[in-house]
Amino acid sequence: DTEVTQTPKHLVMGMTNKKSLKCEQHMGHRAMYWYKQKAKKPPELMFVYSYEKLSINESVPSRFSPECPNSSLLNLHLHALQPEDSALYLCASSLLSGRGQPQHFGDGTRLSIL
């Protein structure tokens, strides 16, 4: 069982909808990440939060809006998505101290845009 929990597991939405993806971890990790993964490709970094503050935004379109309400929770708000945004969205977390700390991933939300 993964220690990073993502909900929902699957999401189908229209291009005009607004929805949110949720991620939760209770490992005391202070770095949290959003990734997008397409089939047969590696995860593609979208955002990094360190101590609940956004530290990296990989030039992600504004139709994706991250939020970190507290050290255990990470949200990704979605609005006016395009069909090409259909993908597996992965959340991960890691310790901040020490180099090489592995990121621990949730099982992702499979998002389909109609």
Added chain:
Amino acid sequence: DQQVKQNSPSLSVQEGRISILNCDYTNSMFDYFLWYKKYPAEGPTFLISISSIKDKNEDGRFTVFLNKSAKHLSLHIVPSQPGDSAVYFCAASTAGNNRKLIWGLGTSLAVNP
């Protein structure tokens, strides 16, 4: 430009034999390398890592070897088991921003009974 390269998209191995997955990199500033395993419909699972100051790290059936002069690392799985069948990703991080991983494209391993 791909900084982390996994040149074999797939690998097939008999159960009980050794699986060797390879990874090459171009950036000499990478200071940690990590291997992840991914099953379909699941997130990547961390397997093993190695610091750039080491040349070998072992954890059970998994051993990672690092050759800095060749900018090459490999993951050895011995003995291979059918449950090891998955996609394996090599990833690297830099000292300057250790929270950003640079990923290879993955190698799909099939372990045949």
